[in-house]
Amino acid sequence: MELLNHVSKRLKSRPEVQLPVDQLLAQFTDPSSPVPLMNFSLVYLRYGYPRLAPADQVRILPSLLLSLQSRTAQQDSVLQLCVPALVHLQWPQDIRLHRDLLPLSDHSDVRKILVEFLLLYLLLPYGSLEVKPGQLPPPGLNRQLITRITGGATPSLEQLEERKLAIVRLLSAEVMTPVEVVCPLIMASGDPKSSVAELGERYVRQFSHGLDWEEPGIVQQLLRLFLGTTATPGKRPQSSQSGPTVEPVSGCSLRIRIKIISFLLKSSLAANSFPQCIQLVFDGLFGTVTSSKLRSLTLEFAHHICRK
Template identity: 40%
Template sequence: RGRLTSFIHPFPFPSNSYSTLPISSHKMDGAYQQDIELLEKAFLMFGLAADDREVERLIKAFLVPVTLKMNSKFKPVQDKAMELLSHITKRLQTRSQVQLPIIVLIEQLDGATPLVQNFILVYLRIGIPRLSPVDQIEILPLLIKSMNNKTKKQIDSILSLYSGALIHLTITDAAALKSLVPPDGTMKEYYLCYQLTLLLIPYSYEGDLPPPGLTVSQYKQIVSDKPVDPDTLEKMKVATIHLLSSELFAINEMLIHLIIGSCDPRHSVYELCDQKLKHNSDYEDNGVIEKLYNIYLGTAIRSSH
């Protein structure tokens, strides 16, 4: 699978899962000492790394296992791991060409503790935009699968990464696109709600109240720390419409998205939606009418808000 496969590697650290059976204190001390020594060694190696190639090699070898050490039962090990992760983050901020082990990071989301999951999401936000467009599309199915058994905030973070990568989508075959969306069920409904929220986000907005049609929490789903670049947001909306209007979704599932998109101020968005609406129009569907009323009357898109 291209360059991404080179990031799948054996962990240099021992397993982080200590036995729950009673063990002697000297064995616990031995495990603790081993972790500390390995973290110190990794810290020294990062300190001596002088170029991007060396930093990338070390990140491929140490980032995931060091992140997993945040689960250690020993507080000094956690502190040392945190210190090393902070150092790694600073190095990444000044070395924009360094690649991260994205596939391994995504795979570690399943079964990890919430603390480790949050650290992984931080590094995914750093690393995914650095991938080539082809590799970004390649990881979309992995991101979709990783949404299971996550908190709402974590799912929103994953969908944000997903939407950013989706702008590089070029395939149109429905069979090939199937792995890029959640299967039928609650997660698919959430996915569609998130994409509707994305389409409602304005390209620029200032004010104490959320934009029309959105609640505060919905607005923050997309615009969390800083506003999305308008041109990037436009590309995200276009990619979303292309995917939603494929054969993967029934007309009553995505008609509301096309209607909202047809009101978008950007030409590429509203023209695409207008074209799709000419071939897909079932305005008498009760579900579509209810969603339109909910937006028009100011009711939250999601019934939980």
């Protein structure tokens, strides 16, 4: 352990040193690797992978993503490596070649894990991610989710914008299904940065055309993103017997709520999803995160409930 600690310190101070990333990845993904070897391989992958040339990062990216299905305990660490590498993806004009670049079509479990993480990443605010005691976390997130997404490393404003744009391009590349990508694209369309919001809006329009808005997975996720999981005022968050207290998550930002409710108005299932539909009406009309536009859309949603 002392030797490994010494090596790690030397690597931190010498960012130009290259590591045998291919061999480390082979050890990490090998089912026969002992747990200690697998964990050490991941530690040095975290040092070595970002040091690779962009072309090599792109070459290895599919193998990293496919490791998500067998390395469940290390999924967040792997995804923290993958997201910065997305900016190096160069999507061919021929959309038929996209699945050769990221062959995920036969791996629905990997796509599910990836999309969930990317959606949360799109909710990251620009600026400080530190949430001090007594301070409200960013909309749609909590301290635990922020740590899970970033691993404690705060990206710069430019890096975050660049990564969000890369995420939107990935979501729009048709390597995943419209049902899988529409919710994160809606999050992107409400981003404070116009570059991200405009690109997200463009692809939301493209993928939402002809989409079945009665799909339970879409409706329930949009309702959950609008409402959050905020605990009842005056009550402390519930503590899990198997882990630490799970912090509540507030609903998304005002911009995103307006986007969400405009799509929920297309759904009969949303109007019949009790008690969430009633909670949405009260939150949209009387909540602390609202506006005249959101109140108008909320009243329209209340009429939508009555009609259904």
